[in-house]
Amino acid sequence: xxxxxxxxxxxxxxxxxxxxxxxxxxxxxxxxxxxxxxxxxxxxxxxxxxxxxxxxxxxxxxxxxxxxxxxxxxxxxxxxxxxxxxxxxxxxxxxxxxxxxxxxxxxxxxxxxxxxxxxxxxxxxxxxxxxxxxxxxxxxxxxxxxxxxxxxxxxxxxxxxxxxxxxxxxxxxxxxxxxxxxxxxxxxxxxxxxxxxxxxxxxxxxxxxxxxxxxxxxxxxxxxxxxxxxxxxxxxxxxxxxxxxxxxxxxxxxxxxxxxxxxxxxxxxxxxxxxxxxxxxxxxxxxxxxxxxxxxxxxxxxxxxxxxxxxxxxxxxxxxxxxxxxxxxxxxxxxxxxxxxxxxxxxxxxxxxxxxx
Amino acid sequence: xxxxxxxxxxxxxxxxxxxxxxxxxxxxxxxxxxxxxxxxxxxxxxxxxxxxxxxxxxxxxxxxxxxxxxxxxxxxxxxxxxxxxxxxxxxxxxxxxxxxxxxxxxxxxxxxxxxxxxxxxxxxxxxxxxxxxxxxxxxxxxxxxxxxxxxxxxxxxxxxxxxxxxxxxxxxxxxxxxxxxxxxxxxxxxxxxxxxxxxxxxxxxxxxxxxxxxxxxxxxxxxxxxxxxxxxxxxxxxxxxxxxxxxxxxxxxxxxxxxxxxxxxxxxxxxxxxxxxxxxxxxxxxxxxxxxxxxxxxxxxxxxxxxxxxxxxxxxxxxxxxxxxxxxxxxxxxxxxxxxxxxxxxxxxxxxxxxxx
Ligand SMILES: CC(C)[C@H](C(=O)O)[C@@H](O)C(=O)O
Ligand SMILES: CC(C)[C@H](C(=O)O)[C@@H](O)C(=O)O
Numbered sequence: 266x267x268x269x270x271x272x273x274x275x276x277x278x279x280x281x282x283x284x285x286x287x288x289x290x291x292x293x294x295x296x297x298x299x300x301x302x303x304x305x306x307x308x309x310x311x312x313x314x315x316x317x318x319x320x321x322x323x324x325x326x327x328x329x330x331x332x333x334x335x336x337x338x339x340x341x342x343x344x345x346x347x348x349x350x351x352x353x354x355x356x357x358x359x360x361x362x363x364x365x366x367x368x369x370x371x372x373x374x375x376x377x378x379x380x381x382x383x384x385x386x387x388x389x390x391x392x393x394x395x396x397x398x399x400x401x402x403x404x405x406x407x408x409x410x411x412x413x414x415x416x417x418x419x420x421x422x423x424x425x426x427x428x429x430x431x432x433x434x435x436x437x438x439x440x441x442x443x444x445x446x447x448x449x450x451x452x453x454x455x456x457x458x459x460x461x462x463x464x465x466x467x468x469x470x471x472x473x474x475x476x477x478x479x480x481x482x483x484x485x486x487x488x489x490x491x492x493x494x495x496x497x498x499x500x501x502x503x504x505x506x507x508x509x510x511x512x513x514x515x516x517x518x519x520x521x522x523x524x525x526x527x528x529x530x531x532x533x534x535x536x537x538x539x540x541x542x543x544x545x546x547x548x549x550x551x552x553x554x555x556x557x558x559x560x561x562x563x564x565x566x567x568x569x570x571x572x573x574x575x576x577x578x579x580x581x582x583x584x585x586x587x588x589x590x591x592x593x594x595x596x597x598x599x600x601x602x603x604x605x606x607x608x609x610x611x612x613x614x615x616x617x618x619x620x621x622x
Numbered sequence: 623x624x625x626x627x628x629x630x631x632x633x634x635x636x637x638x639x640x641x642x643x644x645x646x647x648x649x650x651x652x653x654x655x656x657x658x659x660x661x662x663x664x665x666x667x668x669x670x671x672x673x674x675x676x677x678x679x680x681x682x683x684x685x686x687x688x689x690x691x692x693x694x695x696x697x698x699x700x701x702x703x704x705x706x707x708x709x710x711x712x713x714x715x716x717x718x719x720x721x722x723x724x725x726x727x728x729x730x731x732x733x734x735x736x737x738x739x740x741x742x743x744x745x746x747x748x749x750x751x752x753x754x755x756x757x758x759x760x761x762x763x764x765x766x767x768x769x770x771x772x773x774x775x776x777x778x779x780x781x782x783x784x785x786x787x788x789x790x791x792x793x794x795x796x797x798x799x800x801x802x803x804x805x806x807x808x809x810x811x812x813x814x815x816x817x818x819x820x821x822x823x824x825x826x827x828x829x830x831x832x833x834x835x836x837x838x839x840x841x842x843x844x845x846x847x848x849x850x851x852x853x854x855x856x857x858x859x860x861x862x863x864x865x866x867x868x869x870x871x872x873x874x875x876x877x878x879x880x881x882x883x884x885x886x887x888x889x890x891x892x893x894x895x896x897x898x899x900x901x902x903x904x905x906x907x908x909x910x911x912x913x914x915x916x917x918x919x920x921x922x923x924x925x926x927x928x929x930x931x932x933x934x935x936x937x938x939x940x941x942x943x944x945x946x947x948x949x950x951x952x953x954x955x956x957x958x959x960x961x962x963x964x965x966x967x968x969x970x971x972x973x974x975x976x977x978x979x
Contacts, residue, residue, distance in 0.1 A: 341814065346840065349813055349820035349827070356814045386748040386852050407764075407782060412817040419786050421821035425764060426779040455865075456706055457698065457713045460769040463706035464778035470706075483703065488901075490873035491881060494851055495743050508812075512869060516847035524848060544845075 268301040269572060272332035272536075274325065276310040277355055278545025279555035279611075280338020286615035287336050287560035293622045294568065294577045305332070309362065310340030310355035310545075320358030326365055329536055334571040336564060337540035343547050355545075363403050367534030369431065370438050372566070373399040373514045373542060374528070375497075377521050380589035384522035384598045387494060395497035395520050398446065400439040401510025403531055405431045406461070408507050427461045427506065432468035439504035440476040446501050451482045453489045453505035453513065465506060486513070493517055514542060525556030525597040528563035530570050537571040539563040553610040556595035558585055561618060584621035593617050625658040626929060629689035629893075631682065633667040634712055635902025636912035636968075637695020643972035644693050644917035650979045651925065651934045662689070666719065667697030667712035667902075677715030683722055686893055691928040693921060694897035700904050712902075720760050724891030726788065727795050729923075730756040730871045730899060731885070732854075734878050737946035741879035741955045744851060752854035752877050755803065757796040758867025760888055762788045763818070765864050784818045784863065789825035796861035797833040806858035808839045810846045810866055822863060843870070850874055871899060882913030882954040885920035887927050894928040896920040910967040913952035915942055918975060941978035950974050 271291060275284035288304065295302040307325035314320050320340075329335050340355040362368070375397040382389045410424030436452075443450040452469040454462035466483060473481045484492070486509045492499065493513065497520045505513065518524040524543040531538040541559030549555055561581060569578035592607045599608050609617065628648060632641035645661065652659040664682035671677050677697075686692050697712040719725070732754040739746045767781030793809075800807040809826040811819035823840060830838045841849070843866045849856065850870065854877045862870065875881040881900040888895040898916030906912055918938060926935035949964045956965050966974065 346814060349823045354814065360815070386744055388743055388745055391743040408815055410779065414817065414821070416785070420783060421817040422767065422781055422783040423816045423818050424779055424781050426777060428773070428777040430776075455868075457703060457711065458717070458765055459780045460771065460778040461780050464771070466706045487868045487872035490847065490869045491875055494873065494876040509869075511812075511844045512847045512866075515844035516851065516873060518848055519851040 266299045266301060267572065267574075269333045270303045270305070270331070272328050272335045273304055273306045274309050274329070274335055275306070275338035276340045276545065277312055277342055278339055278547045278550040280340070280545055282553065282555050282611050283541060283557040283560035284336060284338040286557035286611060287564045289615060289619060290561050290564045290581055290622065291336070293619050294580065297580070297622060298574070298577050309358040311342040311344075313358055314353055314355065318353070320353060320355055321361045326362070329362065329366060332536055334567045335536055335538040336560070336567060337538050338560070339541065339543065339545040341545040360408060362538070363531065364409060366536055366538065367404065368531035368538055369402060369404045369533040370435050370531070371401040371403040371510065372530040372532070373401060375399065375514070375517045375520050378526070378586055378589050380586070381522035381526070381598055383602070384600050385519055387497075387519060392497060392520060397497065397500045397517060397520070398442055398502045399510060399514050399517065400435055400442065400502065400504040401514060402431065402435045402505070402507050404533070406507035425459070425461050425508070427464055429464065429468050432465050433472065436469050436472045436504060439502055440472055440479055443479045443502040444476065448479050449482070449501035450479050451484055451489070451500055451503045453484050453486050453503060453509055455486050456483070457485060461506070469504070489513060490516060493520070518542060523556065523597040525559055525595060526562070527559050528566050530563075530566040532570060537567065539567040553612060554596055555611045556597050557611050557615050558595070561585060561615070580622055584618045587621045588614065588617045591617070623656045623658060624929065624931070626690040627660045627662070627688070629685050629692045630661055630663045631666050631686070631692055632663070632695035633697045633902065634669055634699055635696055635904045635907040637697070637902055639910065639912050639968050640898060640914040640917035641693060641695040643914035643968060644921045646972060646976060647918050647921045647938055647979065648693070650976050651937065654937070654979060655931070655934050666715040668699040668701075670715055671710055671712065675710070677710060677712055678718045683719070686719065686723060689893055691924045692893055692895040693917070693924060694895050695917070696898065696900065696902040698902040717765060719895070720888065721766060723893055723895065724761065725888035725895055726759060726761045726890040727792050727888070728758040728760040728867065729887040729889070730758060732756065732871070732874045732877050735883070735943055735946050737943070738879035738883070738955055740959070741957050742876055744854075744876060749854060749877060754854065754857045754874060754877070755799055755859050756867060756871050756874065757792055757799065757859065757861040758871060759788065759792045759862070759864050761890070763864035782816070782818050782865070784821055786821065786825050789822050790829065793826050793829045793861060796859050797829055797836055800836045800859040801833065804858040805836045806839070807836050808841055808846070808857055808860045810841050810843050810860060810862035810870065812843050813840070814842060818863070826861070846870060847873060850877070875899060880913065880954040882916055882952060883919070884916050885923050887920075887923040889927060894924065896924040910969060911953055912968045913954050914968050914972050915952070918942060918972070937979055941975045944978045945971065945974045948974070
């Protein structure tokens with residue numbers, strides 16, 4: 266029996282709906298395995314701005330630091346997207362959280378549940394067996410460099426920046442992971458154009474000497490964007506910079522059939538944060554249609570990585586797997602052959618999964 | 623009868639092989655339609671470095687400026703890719719050419735030949751009917767901002783930058799093109815994080831007021847990377863920044879079955895440059911295996927855009943189409959059902975296409 270304190274941070278849009286289900290899964294696991302999980306909740310993003318004027322209130326940050334793990338939803342609101350001059354934005358909360366908690370490594374496992382082989386727009390024979398683990402650097406790059414306007418506001422700029430230290434620590438995590446998998450690492454950069462990519466490549470080349478058992482391949486980001494679709498099975502572990510990771514992992518979600526299936530773990534110096542890779546999806550918010558499985562699988566990652574609870578984590582993944590085997594689907598992963606009566610909403614599919622834990 | 627001077631710049635790797643075929647197509651068109659095309663040739667990239675020490679020799683640039691259009695191959699060499707500290711690099715030639723010629727708009731049409739519907743890793747039913755025209759900004763962004771090292775070389779940086787003027791001129795080209803197509807424009811940025819993207823979005827929003835007949839949609843680059851694979855048919859014209867365009871168009875090549883089929887036009891203030899979107903592909907260089915169709919289709923774009931020769935351009939495209947209909951393939955677009963005897967090399971498939979012009 267372990268005693269753990271978990272902070273629930275649903276954020277915006279469907280973040281609310283799916284995180285509620287993710288939390289229920291954690292409660293069920295605690296009951297079943299006899300753990301003592303306590304919970305608290307905090308605001309971030311648009312809902313935090315509305316309530317406090319701040320996208321990451323000090324109270325939320327304190328609660329995060331004081332908890333053993335954070336189950337996170339999503340942030341974002343169309344209101345800000347269409348107003349490029351807005352000064353306060355939901356995403357600032359997310360980025361500040363990543364920086365303040367030192368969450369420099371974002372792990373995004375891309376694995377297709379067998380049952381969803383036909384849900385993707387990519388051919389089943391191309392997908393079958395694909396299993397990729399992305400390490401996206403999360404606290405550097407153009408996300409956190411200086412940005413602003415000059416020439417009377419007529420020019421805007423953003424600085425992309427990497428230090429050797431930043432590349433080394435994420436690189437090391439990726440090499441270590443590759444060791445436990447197929448021992449193949451693809452480092453993605455744009456070293457033919459960017460100085461920050463050249464430094465990135467230098468550091469990965471140095472690390473490679475320490476991991477002679479891991480085969481390293483260097484790819485440009487443009488070629489990688491193509492290869493992920495052409496031949497996803499050629500990838501095992503991928504390590505890349507913040508912006509490239511943002512783009513490539515969203516793209517790679519199609520390998521797993523839907524964004525609604527993809528969980529991520531952000532880890533680093535302190536508390537780990539677990540969240541779906543999908544966003545706040547305001548177009549379907551409040552309709553009870555969102556796929557909660559990314560949040561549920563984020564809870565599974567939380568159990569595994571932050572708490573070291575392998576059996577508990579596997580119990581969650583297996584419940585998701587069984588529900589899919591039974592034929593239940595959410596709208597995003599249904600296809601033409603799906604019996605309409607098997608398409609469930611957020612809450613209902615969550616209940617089916619809970620039953621199987 | 624028109625008199626035109628065309629500069630052939632094959633560059634590196636398979637650039638040599640495919641551009642040779644592209645040139646033959648131009649010769650055939652001239653003979654057939656009674657035009658007087660004259661040719662010259664010039665060096666760029668690795669071959670230029672080897673010969674002159676400079677990736678874009680002054681002589682090449684002069685010849686480019688003096689010609690009516692440039693048929694370009696590719697640049698790059700693995701030697702530099704694996705040496706992040708190399709001071710002279712083939713890509714410098716390409717980037718300098720783009721800047722010096724003011725080639726701010728890179729058009730990349732993504733259209734699948736019906737015959738190749740099954741060559742892609744994406745399902746035919748997802749692809750059928752997809753027809754996207756990308757406008758990639760080509761002389762700004764992180765490609766051309768200040769870059770360097772600091773902190774004793776322990777930190778590397780690259781500055782991404784856009785001025786209103788730069789966004790407006792590429793945006794206008796995209797709106798104009800949308801007008802002649804399905805009147806739908808997707809502007810891709812990362813305005814939830816980048817200041818340069820926020821300025822980008824502001825300018826596109828302003829332009830939208832001038833083009834009320836065009837529906838504009840704003841998408842983040844990560845979501846776009848996903849949507850291109852999930853539902854390529856939802857796109858008509860796409861306009862985006864240099865780096866995002868680089869990544870998204872390589873990814874989108876999978877919609878057309880293969881990179882080997884995709885041509886591009888770089889236009890702006892002076893001479894237009896036409897080139898395949900594929901690279902120098904040193905792994906297959908000199909083997910006679912490269913697909914020359916991207917170069918041939920680049921020649922078709924050259925005829926259409928720089929010379930206003932619609933019929934000539936269509937004659938080229940139709941010849942490619944017929945060769946595919948006859949069942950001829952290069953290795954990259956062959957699939958399990960392709961009769962081995964129909965898989966031809968660079969030269970042989972070029973001859974088949976020439977016959978049909
Ligand atoms: C919301 C946005 C700022 C964020 C990012 O770009 O990192 C999101 O896309 C993600 O991947 O977590
Ligand atoms: C070779 C490289 C510098 C170039 C680019 O990034 O622009 C290429 O990928 C392209 O798309 O033309």
